[in-house]
Amino acid sequence: MRDTLLNIAGLTKAYGSVVANRDVSFSVGVGEIHALLGENGAGKSTLVKTIYGLVKPDSGTMSMRGAPFVPADPAAARKAGVGMVFQHFSLFDALTVAENIVLGMDNPPSPRAIAAEVRRVSDQYGLPLDPDQIVGDLSAGERQRVEIIRCLLQNPKLLIMDEPTSVLTPQEVEILFKTLRKLAAEGTSILYISHKLSEIAALCEAATILRLGQVVATCDPRTTAPREMAELMVGQVLQSPVRAARPEGTMALELTGLSAPAPHRFGTALRDIRIAVRAGEVLGIGGVAGNGQDELVAVLSGETPSDNDAVLLDGKPVGRSPVNARRALGLLCAPEERLGHAAAPEMSLTENAAVTAITRKSLTQNGFVDWSKARAFASAVIAQFDVRTPGPQHTAASLSGGNLQKFVIGREIMQAPRVLVVNQPTWGVDAAAAAAIRQALLTLADEGAAVVVISQDLDELMEISDRFCALTEGRLSAPRPARGLTVDQIGMMLGGAHDMEVAHVAE
C-alpha cells in the first residue's frame, strides 16, 4: 500500500436546495492515477473545484500528506501542489505559448527563461510544443499541452485533468496517456475525470464513482467490467441499442462536390464534400469539433445556401431552397447547440415545438399559429421521448441538457423525416438519455429514413453507423463500412495526431 497524498473526508456542498456533494470521502495515493467517474451533474466538477480552492465546502475536511488542507483560493491550492487542466481552455489566441504560460503564473520569470523551460518540460514528457508559436494557430490537442505544461512548470504533486480527451484524436489520446503514465511513475498523483470507461480502464489504477453527489462505489477499473461501472454510474441497467438488418434503400441524400467558404473569420471552409446516403442507412461522420461540422449542418439545413445542384434530396436539387422548403421535402436537422440554436431558451416547449414543426405538422392556418395544436405536438414529443418536465408550458432553459436534447431530437423524429441530420446528438447528455437517443435514431433508420450522425464520440459512431467517414479541416474522407474499423484506422482517417513524428516520450 502506497502513501496517501490527498485524503477527503465527509465533504458536503450544497447550492441552495441542490446538494452537489454529500458526505464524499476518498483518497488518492502518491503516484496514483485515480479516476473520478460520474455522469453530468453527479458532482465531479464541484468536488475538484473544492480541491482547487474555487469552492468552499459546507462541511468535511481535506488533508494533504496528513496535514490539513484548506485552500482559500486557487493560488493557495497551486502553492500546496495542486495543478488543474480545465475542460475549457483559458488561453489568449493572439499571444504565444510562452506568453500564455507566463500570464498564468504567480511569480513569472523572464519569457526567455520560460521558453527554455517549456522546451525542457515538453521534451521530457513527450509533449511537442514550440513556445514561440501563436496559440490561435494551434490544434485543440496542442492547446491542451499548453495547459498541461503550464501546470507541470509548477511541479504539482496532484494534477487534476477534467475530461481531457473530449477534444483529442485517438493518437493524441495515446500521447497524453504516455505523458500521464510517466508523470505518475515519477510520483505525481493524477485525478482523472471522465465518463469514458474504456479510457479509464486503460489508464487508471483506482476509480471513485459518483452519482447524485454521493460516492456509490470505489473499484479497480483494470479488473472491473466497463458495463458494471457504467451501471454503477447511471444507477440502472443500460440497454444497448439494437438494429435490425436493413435492405439497401433508394438514394435519399447526395452531396456532389459541395464547397462553401468559411462563414466568418474563425469558421471552416467546406471543400468538395461528397456524400451519398441511402434510405434506411446511418452514416457516421467523425471528427474533432471545429473541423466544419457546424458549417456542414448549416449547408444541409438550408441556413447557408450553396450551389443548387450540390445538395440532392431524392435526386432533386435543393441547395438553394430555404429551410422550410427543405423541411417540406423531408430534410430535417438537429443542430449541435441546443440552447439558442435548436431551441430558444426563454420560450416554452410549445413555442419551441413550433420552431421547426410549423411546416410539416401544419401548425398554422392563414398565417395564424394554432397554439393548441402546437401544444399537443409538444406534449406528444414529451410523452414519446420521455422528456422529464412538468409540462409543455415550461421553458427550454428549465430542462436539463439530456432532457432538452431528447426533446430536440424527438421533435424532428416525430415529423417523420426522409433524411435526418444530427450534430453531436449526445454531447453533454447523461448515459441513459444518450442510449435512448441512439436507439431512437436506429429505429428511425429501420423505418426507412436516411440518418446522418455527426459526432466527436467515436464509440457512439461505431455503435450506430453503417458507414463511417471523417471530417477534417472541411474535407470529408471517403466512407468505409463501420463494422471492423480499428481505432488506428479511424485515427488515420481523422488525419492522425499533430506532430506524430516527434511525439515520443523520452525514456
Place this chain on the structure above:
Amino acid sequence: MIVLEKREAPSRLWAWGSPVMAVLLTMVLGGLLFAALGQNPFTVIRTIFLDPLFSEFAWFYRPQILIKGAPLVLIAIGLSFGFRAGVWNIGAEGQYIVGAICGAGVALALYPMDARWLIFPTMVLAGASGGWAWAMIPALLRVRFGTNEILVSLMLVYVAEQLLAAMALGAMRNPEGMGFPGSRNLSQYPSAANLELISGSGMHWGVVAALITVIFAYVTLSRHVFGFHVRLAGQAPRAAKFAGVNPARMVLICMGLSGALAGAAGLFEVAGPAGQISIDFNVGYGFTAIIVAFLGRLHPIGIMAAGALMALTYIGGGIAQSSLGLPAAAINLLQGMLLFNLLAVDVFTTYRIRLLRKEVT
C-alpha cells in the same frame, strides 16, 4: 454584504411591477431634483401627475391625454416590434417629421380642392409611406452594408429636421402668410383636417388609428406566425434563422413598420393638433416613444398605459412650466429619469437581493 443572486426564472411579478416601481422612484428622485431647483417637490409632483386629471381645469387637460398619447402609442407600437426582434430604430422622430411633410405635401398640393373622401386617405397613405421610406434608408444600409441602424436612424433625425426647416421656410411656406415661416393651416382646410370626431373629447383619427394598432399588434404578437418569428428573432437569433426567418427581411419589415407608423403619427399631428408644417413642428414624440415602448414592456396593452402616463407628464410638465416657472429641460430630465430608473429596477426581474453576513472561514 449585499449580494445579487440570479433567480431560477425571471419573476413575472417584477416584470410588471418594475414599471410601477420606476414611476414611484422617478417621483421621489424628481422631487429631489425640483427641491434642488428651489421648488416645493410635493407641489411640483402634484402639478405634473395629478393636476391634469383632477384640477378644476381637468376638463381641458383630459382630452389632451388622448391627443398627446396617440402619437406616442402609435410610434411605440411600431418600435416595439423592432425592439423585440433586435432591430433598433432610434430615429422615429425623423420618420415622424418626414411622414408629416409628405402627408402635408399632398394636402398643400391639392389645396383648395374639395374632396375629403379622396384627400384625407391619400394624406394618411402618403404620411405612412414617407415614414416608411425614411426608415428604409437605415434598414437597407444595414442589410446591404452592415451599418449600424442605431447610428444611421438617429443621424437621419437631424437631416429630417433640416428638411423640415427648409420646407417651412421654402417650398411649403404659406403664400398668404405674409412672409412668416410655416405652411397653410391644414386644420382650417376641411378636406385635409384631422378634427375631433366628438367635440371636446380629444378623439381624432390618430387616436382611432392608435387603438386599432394596439389591437392589431396584440393579435399579431400572440397569434400570428410573424409575431412568433419577431419574438424568436429577438430571443434567439440563431434559432430564428433555423426556424426559417430571413434576418434581412426581418430588419426591413420591422424598420418599415415602425417607420410607417411614425410617419402616420406625424401626419395625424400635422393635420390636426399642430395644423401646419413649421420649424418647431416636432416636439420629441419619436424619442419619448422609445421610453413608452420599454415602460410598456414592449407589450401592446402596456404601451397603451405607458403612452397615457407619458402624455400626462407632457401636459403636467406644461402646466408646471407656466404656473411654477419650471424650465422645460426639467421635464425632459424627468422623462429620461423614468427610463433610467426602469432599466435599474429591471435588475430585480432576473436577480434578487440577498443579505449575507460575512462568511467566517
